[in-house]
Amino acid sequence: MPHKVVTKKKVGSDVKKQLQHLLKTQAQLFVSTRDDMMEEAVERKRRLCEKRGAEIVRCTIHCQVVGKHVMENEARLSYCAHYQFLIKHGREMYVEEQIEERQAYFLDGELVKDEKVSKTDGEMDSPRLEREMPVDERISYEYNRAKAVRYAEIWWNSYNPAFPKFDVDCTNFVSQCLYAGGAPMTGYPNRAKGWWCKNNSWSYSWAVAHSFRWYLSGSRVGLQTVEVSSPEQLMAGDVICYDFQGNGRFDHSTIVVAKDKDGMPLVNAHTTNSRMRYWSYEDSSAYTPNIRYKFFHIIDRK
Incomplete structure (x- = not known):
């Protein structure tokens, strides 16, 4: 399964090894579904396709490292995983794409955790809206x-x-x-x-x-x-x-x-x-x- 790293700065040999290990492990996890969370995600996608009468013909992952923090024997790498699914649905085929922001944690060079970064809009209030009263002057539009x-x-x-x-x-x-x-x-x-x-x-x-x-x-x-x-x-x-x-x-x-x-x-x-x-x-x-x-x-x- 193809993968790539895009970085703007050179990194030390230890970090390079960790990046390589990350990508190798990430690809292996996706293919063999050894990681419970990844297995669940792939299974959800497969079940949904099966329910629709569709199938995943091919899946590729491209990983781009966007941040790293290394301290002694610990490392945390932030990366984006770009999934591309070639879906066959009847006679039609199309590509579905999805981007996940993820973090991987290493201890002594071994991957100990790889998880999706969760986001919430809890910090944004959603107060009761004030209804706009119709006005004499119409606001016209054409939606293209x-x-x-x-x-x-x-x-x-x-x-x-x-x-x-x-x-x-x-x-x-x-x-x-x-x-x-x-x-x-x-x-x-x-x-x-x-x-x-x-x-x-x-x-x-x-x-x-x-x-x-x-x-x-x-x-x-x-x-x-x-x-x-x-x-x-x-x-x-x-x-x-x-x-x-x-x-x-x-x-x-x-x-x-x-x-x-x-x-x-x-x-x-x-x-x-x-x-x-x-x-x-x-x-x-x-x-x-x-x-x-x-x-x-x-x-x-x-």
């Missing part, structure tokens, strides 16, 4: 789905410097996609009102998954949506919101970029950067049987 999807494809694994970047970046990314498609900003400068990002500030609905979900449900000014009951009713450029725990607080947002042969959505997302991922997220470590979804169809023209 092709432009929204194009933006999602360009920036799925990078960050547009024209916008802020968050550790938990999923909703910020989806908001940018909608804006690229022509969705109008409203509510500035009230952070609890409307949906906007300007002058190095932003509304809660722009960047917080739970606030975004409620904005999409209730907006009557500017960008508007229709909530639909099933994912196959969505089109490219539409949005899915996720409540992984089923506790009423929504944690994640994605944008639909394509449909599979059965008419089910494939989505792009940030935080765990993903491209052409199956909409249900049953292969995610965040998935629980209590998961709840909200499906929002963007009204194309107002």
Whole structure:
């Protein structure tokens, strides 16, 4: 299984050996599923494909080291694992991609732990939004789905410097996609009102998954949506919101970029950067049987 290291600085021989050991071990873990967590992740992906009538034809991993800390006999390496899955679904084939930020810990040159870096948006408040009252002067727009999807494809694994970047970046990314498609900003400068990002500030609905979900449900000014009951009713450029725990607080947002042969959505997302991922997220470590979804169809023209 191919792998590579991209570094900007030369490192000592001990660290080089540790990097080589990391990559060799990471590839071996993925192939032989010796590591419980990796085995579980691969099994989730396999089960989901089997449920859909699809199969993983090939998987490759590219590892890029982004940080290192070495002290005496201990070492901690931060790296990004870029997974590429060639999926065969009926007569169709496509590539699904996913980026994981991971950390590996070594003791006396031996790998003792290799884990995904967990992220949470717990530090971001999601207060009750203020509903915008309809005004006499209409805010009209035309939503260009092709432009929204194009933006999602360009920036799925990078960050547009024209916008802020968050550790938990999923909703910020989806908001940018909608804006690229022509969705109008409203509510500035009230952070609890409307949906906007300007002058190095932003509304809660722009960047917080739970606030975004409620904005999409209730907006009557500017960008508007229709909530639909099933994912196959969505089109490219539409949005899915996720409540992984089923506790009423929504944690994640994605944008639909394509449909599979059965008419089910494939989505792009940030935080765990993903491209052409199956909409249900049953292969995610965040998935629980209590998961709840909200499906929002963007009204194309107002």
